[in-house]
Amino acid sequence: xxxxxxxxxxxxxxxxxxxxxxxxxxxxxxxxxxxxxxxxxxxxxxxxxxxxxxxxxxxxxxxxxxxxxxxxxxxxxxxxxxxxxxxxxxxxxxxxxxxxxxxxxxxxxxxxxxxxxxxxxxxxxxxxxxxxxxxxxxxxxxxxxxxxxxxxxxxxxxxxxxxxxxxxxxxxxxxxxxxxxxxxxxxxxxxxxxxxxxxxxxxxxxxxxxxxxxxxxxxxxxxxxxxxxxxxxxxxxxxxxxxxxxxxxxxxxxxxxxxxxxxxxxxxxxxxxxxxxxxxxxxxxxxxxxxxxxxxxxxxxxxxxxxxxxxxxxxxxxxxxxxxxxxxxxxxxxxxxxxxx
Amino acid sequence: xxxxxxxxxxxxxxxxxxxxxxxxxxxxxxxxxxxxxxxxxxxxxxxxxxxxxxxxxxxxxxxxxxxxxxxxxxxxxxxxxxxxxxxxxxxxxxxxxxxxxxxxxxxxxxxxxxxxxxxxxxxxxxxxxxxxxxxxxxxxxxxxxxxxxxxxxxxxxxxxxxxxxxxxxxxxxxxxxxxxxxxxxxxxxxxxxxxxxxxxxxxxxxxxxxxxxxxxxxxxxxxxxxxxxxxxxxxxxxxxxxxxxxxxxxxxxxxxxxxxxxxxxxxxxxxxxxxxxxxxxxxxxxxxxxxxxxxxxxxxxxxxxxxxxxxxxxxxxxxxxxxxxxxxxxxxxxxxxxxxxxxxxxx
Numbered sequence: 001x002x003x004x005x006x007x008x009x010x011x012x013x014x015x016x017x018x019x020x021x022x023x024x025x026x027x028x029x030x031x032x033x034x035x036x037x038x039x040x041x042x043x044x045x046x047x048x049x050x051x052x053x054x055x056x057x058x059x060x061x062x063x064x065x066x067x068x069x070x071x072x073x074x075x076x077x078x079x080x081x082x083x084x085x086x087x088x089x090x091x092x093x094x095x096x097x098x099x100x101x102x103x104x105x106x107x108x109x110x111x112x113x114x115x116x117x118x119x120x121x122x123x124x125x126x127x128x129x130x131x132x133x134x135x136x137x138x139x140x141x142x143x144x145x146x147x148x149x150x151x152x153x154x155x156x157x158x159x160x161x162x163x164x165x166x167x168x169x170x171x172x173x174x175x176x177x178x179x180x181x182x183x184x185x186x187x188x189x190x191x192x193x194x195x196x197x198x199x200x201x202x203x204x205x206x207x208x209x210x211x212x213x214x215x216x217x218x219x220x221x222x223x224x225x226x227x228x229x230x231x232x233x234x235x236x237x238x239x240x241x242x243x244x245x246x247x248x249x250x251x252x253x254x255x256x257x258x259x260x261x262x263x264x265x266x267x268x269x270x271x272x273x274x275x276x277x278x279x280x281x282x283x284x285x286x287x288x289x290x291x292x293x294x295x296x297x298x299x300x301x302x303x304x305x306x307x308x309x310x311x312x313x314x315x316x317x318x319x320x321x322x323x324x325x326x327x328x329x330x331x332x333x334x335x336x337x338x339x340x341x
Numbered sequence: 342x343x344x345x346x347x348x349x350x351x352x353x354x355x356x357x358x359x360x361x362x363x364x365x366x367x368x369x370x371x372x373x374x375x376x377x378x379x380x381x382x383x384x385x386x387x388x389x390x391x392x393x394x395x396x397x398x399x400x401x402x403x404x405x406x407x408x409x410x411x412x413x414x415x416x417x418x419x420x421x422x423x424x425x426x427x428x429x430x431x432x433x434x435x436x437x438x439x440x441x442x443x444x445x446x447x448x449x450x451x452x453x454x455x456x457x458x459x460x461x462x463x464x465x466x467x468x469x470x471x472x473x474x475x476x477x478x479x480x481x482x483x484x485x486x487x488x489x490x491x492x493x494x495x496x497x498x499x500x501x502x503x504x505x506x507x508x509x510x511x512x513x514x515x516x517x518x519x520x521x522x523x524x525x526x527x528x529x530x531x532x533x534x535x536x537x538x539x540x541x542x543x544x545x546x547x548x549x550x551x552x553x554x555x556x557x558x559x560x561x562x563x564x565x566x567x568x569x570x571x572x573x574x575x576x577x578x579x580x581x582x583x584x585x586x587x588x589x590x591x592x593x594x595x596x597x598x599x600x601x602x603x604x605x606x607x608x609x610x611x612x613x614x615x616x617x618x619x620x621x622x623x624x625x626x627x628x629x630x631x632x633x634x635x636x637x638x639x640x641x642x643x644x645x646x647x648x649x650x651x652x653x654x655x656x657x658x659x660x661x662x663x664x665x666x667x668x669x670x671x672x673x674x675x676x677x678x679x680x681x682x683x684x685x686x687x688x
Contacts, residue, residue, distance in 0.1 A: 014525065041619035043525070068618035122542075168623075203519065204623030205501030205630075298470065 004086035004109060006033040006102070012093045016046040018095040018198070021072075023053055026091065030102040032109035036079045041069035043253075050109070053216040072146070073168045075169065077161040087117075089150045095197035097148065105150055108138050108190040115155035115185025119193035121147035141189040142257050143282060145172050147197035155185045169200060171216035174257070175179035181255050189282060224257070228338055230330065231261040231302060233323050236294075240271050243317050247277050247284075252293045252339035254283035259306060261312065263287045263298055297333045299325045357441060358453040358671035360488070361435070361468070363419045364510030364638065366399070367665065368437050369672030373682060375665060376441050382406065383429050383535035384415045393428070395400070398436040412562040421530045422457040422512035423464055423484075427471055434475035449478035453671045453681065457512050458484040459528040465686065481685040483671050485509070486516030486526060489636040491684070492670030493660035497521050499641065502624030503631065506613055506649075508639025508666065513609050517618040517624055521683045524624060527544050527616045531608040533638050536561055543601030544578065548591050561642070567606045568644035578624075606645065610652055617653060633658030636666035 008026055012019050024034065035057060040049055054061040062082060066075065076090055087109055089102070109119045118141065146169075159179045166172040177187055202209065213341060232250070234243060243264075250260045260283060264272060269288040272278070278286060290297050302325065312334050314323035316332045323329040361381070368377035375581040379399030386394045396413060397405060406415045418429040419669060438450065452472050456465060463480055472480045483533050489507040493534050498521045507514045510533045516526035537557040544557075552560075556578065564574040574595040582589040613633065617625060633655055637645060640663035651658045660666045674681040 043527070043619070069621050071622045086609055201522070203621050205499065205503070205627050208623070208626060340657070 004106060005084075006030065006106065007036055007079075007083040007085040007088040008033050008092045009036045009076060009079040009083065009088055010040070010101075011038040011072055011079065011092055012042055012046060012050060012067060013040040013045050013072075014042055015093060016049045019046060020049060021055075022091060022093050022095050022097075024313065026094045026102075027057070027107045027153065029097050031100050032060075033102065034060055034062060034085065036064065036082060038075045038079050039065040040072075040075045041066055054187050069249050071164070072160065072163050072170060073162050073166075073172055076146075077164065078162055080156060082186075083153070083156075085139045086153050087150050088156075089148060090146060090198065091148050091150070092146050092197050095147050095195055100195075101193050101195060102154075103214075107188055107194075108188050109150060111188055112184070113184060113186045115152050115159075115183075116144060116187040117150040117190055118144045118187065119148050119190050119195045121145040121184075122194060122196050134141075134278035137141060137192050138188050138190055139279045139282060140251075140255065141187055141282040142174075142177060142191075144177055144187060145197075145221050146173065146200065148195045149173075152185070155180055155183070158183050159185070163195070166219060166231070167212045167216035171213065171220050175220050176218075178220070178257060181257070182197045202215055207274060225255070225339070226259050227311045228334075229259040229261075229309050230334070231305065231312055231318060231323065232264065232315050232335075232336075233263040233298065233321075234265070234268060234317050235266045235321050238318060240268075243268055244275065246318065246335075247275075247280065249270065249335050250284050251338050254281040254337060256281070256338060256340060258338050259283045261285050261287060263289055263301070265294070266291055274339060295324050302326075344542070355442065356453075356675045357438065358455075358474075358668055358675050359437065360455045360485075360665075360668035360671065361419060361424075361434075362423055362510055363417070365435060366433070367590065367668035368441055369668045370441050371672070371675045374406070375443045375614060375668060375670070376404060377437055379403075379437075381433065382415055383433050384409065385429065386413045393581065395429070395432045395436070398433050407640070413563050414427045420511065422528070422532075422679070423460055424467060424471065424621050427467055430468075431471040431474050434472055438476050439536055448649055449476060449480040452477040452582070452676075453481045453483055453685075454625075455485045455488045455667050455673055456670050456686075457528055457681050458481040458486055458514050458516060458526040464545055481674075481675065481681055483681075483684055484514075484516070484523060484686060485633045485667055487518060487523060488668075488670035488674075489514075489660070489666040490516070490518050490634070490669070490670065490672050492662070492666035493565070493634050493636055495634060497684075502620065502627035504613075504616070504620075504633045506608060506633055506635050506637075506640075508532055508635065508642075508645075509667075513612060513637075515612050516622045517616065517628070519624060519627075521680070525616060525620050527612050527619075528579060529608055531612075531614045533558075534559070536565070536605045536639070538601050538644070539605050540601050541566075542597060543597070544580065544591075544593070544655040545583065548593075550578070550580040550589060551583055551584040551590060552578060555659070556580065558594070562600070564593070565598045566595050566601060566643035567599065567602065568648035569599065570597075570644050602642075604621050606642075606648065607637070609645075610649060613649060614653060625688070634658055634660050636660040636665050637664045647664070 054063040314326040314329040356371040360367040366381045370376045380403040382402040384397040384405045386400035418426040471478045490505040495503040497518045503518045514528050517524045536613045540557040564576045646657040
């Protein structure tokens with residue numbers, strides 16, 4: 001199998017010291033990749049630094065100069081239009097990547113229907129709970145960030161570019177991921193690959209930002225519906241086949257951006273772990289219930305979860321088994337609706 | 342050990358804020374306001390041994406400009422917004438510090454000094470060392486646009502974008518400020534001095550009349566404009582005819598001066614436009630809402646706000662006290678030490 005070709009996109013606006021750090025780490029990590037550097041209306045110092053680095057890189061660099069600052073997402077889109085490689089990685093100019101990061105990311109790109117691949121972006125994306133419990137190297141996710149994200153050419157050509165009308169942040173990324181999912185492309189988290197980046201600088205007045213985020217959220221919800229967060233309890237007598245059916249259903253729904261808390265008894269939990277359920281999707285969290293005081297533990301965990309996630313709702317199990325301790329639970333068919341089956 | 346003396350002397354000293362400008366130096370004394378407003382000029386006598394002896398500083402030195410014998414020279418230690426002669430600047434600072442302390446000795450004040458935003462680390466260090474040698478206990482440097490924005494009363498600590506244009510004697514600084522930091526700044530070595538020079542050159546070229554810098558400054562203040570106003574102003578100008586060599590008086594109007602200032606004004610407008618273009622759209626949107634604030638002596642140039650509004654299509658407002666904005670802003674941070682530590686730059 002041939003190694004996919006790679007473009008690395010870095011839109012730059014000032015901060016020459018941080019940008020230099022990012023570019024040096026990229027040059028050390030990706031020896032053959034082409035760098036697409038966008039000068040997004042930088043000051044003279046940064047401009048000189050970028051020119052110097054591009055001169056040094058020669059044909060390995062594509063230097064795009066914007067006459068004015070067009071914003072981060074439009075700059076990324078301009079670069080994506082110019083990218084010809086099989087995969088391209090978008091980095092913020094403050095991101096620092098480890099020496100073998102790119103190579104490891106590229107290995108993840110070979111996974112089934114991979115359209116987006118993200119490393120663990122610290123501190124922006126928290127560590128998924130599953131990773132603490134298992135030794136997964138890759139799992140599907142819904143959380144992506146501009147700190148570092150790899151996009152396949154095939155997917156890019158199918159779904160197009162980022163929506164510049166959205167907030168240029170979380171909702172813009174969510175919309176892109178939803179579009180990828182709608183076309184059957186999957187988003188993978190390369191769990192062993194870590195990159196560090198500073199949080200995105202918040203620019204503009206609070207009121208304007210709030211309005212922008214609110215508009216982006218409304219547009220996204222109109223396009224893709226509301227993200228649900230559901231808790232499911234499987235009774236002790238549920239067999240492995242039914243468990244696998246449920247997991248399949250949840251995986252399908254999690255790919256559409258929904259989150260699930262699945263409560264399992266010890267035997268079921270071990271069976272699920274054995275079949276690799278902990279490495280399925282970041283949106284599915286498995287909870288092991290103890291053999292004793294099972295219902296009390298379930299109630300306590302649910303209380304804690306609903307405190308943290310007020311939108312969490314309980315769903316009936318298979319055959320519409322009610323969720324213990326909850327009078328009003330959503331019907332089991334809700335899962336089929338979310339999975340769009 | 343020295344720290345103990347510093348803190349003891351510090352108790353008997355008053356904190357100062359200094360706007361070390363190319364044309365004028367303003368000193369703000371904590372609790373009192375602006376106490377010194379003098380030209381940045383030092384009269385120096387050269388001794389036969391080659392050493393320099395400071396004779397007069399400030400207004401007295403400016404009055405000596407052009408009237409000195411060969412051994413005495415009137416020096417402007419600041420050029421294009423930065424220190425051109427460190428020894429003389431140090432002497433000037435020492436003079437001002439002692440002047441505001443009623444010539445008491447052993448004063449060790451805390452000093453805030455405004456510097457142009459584009460100066461290098463070496464220049465920053467030099468300013469700091471000059472102030473320390475002049476007797477400062479602690480020296481904080483603030484970038485001029487930041488001080489001007491504080492002085493103009495802009496909400497610099499908020500996350501929204503604020504644009505300030507500080508047109509000084511030597512430089513024009515344009516900056517976008519958000520969250521108590523300069524997000525983007527651009528500086529051009531174009532200011533009031535260059536405008537004066539343009540007027541001198543224009544009159545020389547058109548009327549063969551040699552006028553002095555002070556006359557040029559008076560013309561700029563009296564009839565200078567950046568954009569045509571409702572009426573054409575005129576002024577009688579006295580100078581020396583370059584052909585006959587004898588004094589002559591001519592009458593010039595504001596249209597001619599606008600023409601003379603065109604290049605300087607265009608440089609300022611271009612800097613503002615470039616800064617707006619290079620500001621991220623999120624902050625530019627705030628600036629469109631709030632407008633651009635003009636500060637510094639150059640803000641007083643007639644109709645400059647109209648011209649900027651015409652070109653940028655953004656509201657333009659002149660700060661309440663444009664000439665004193667920088668020193669008032671740095672004086673304000675003397676009262677708010679937490680803000681001072683946030684906005685002060687490291688050297």
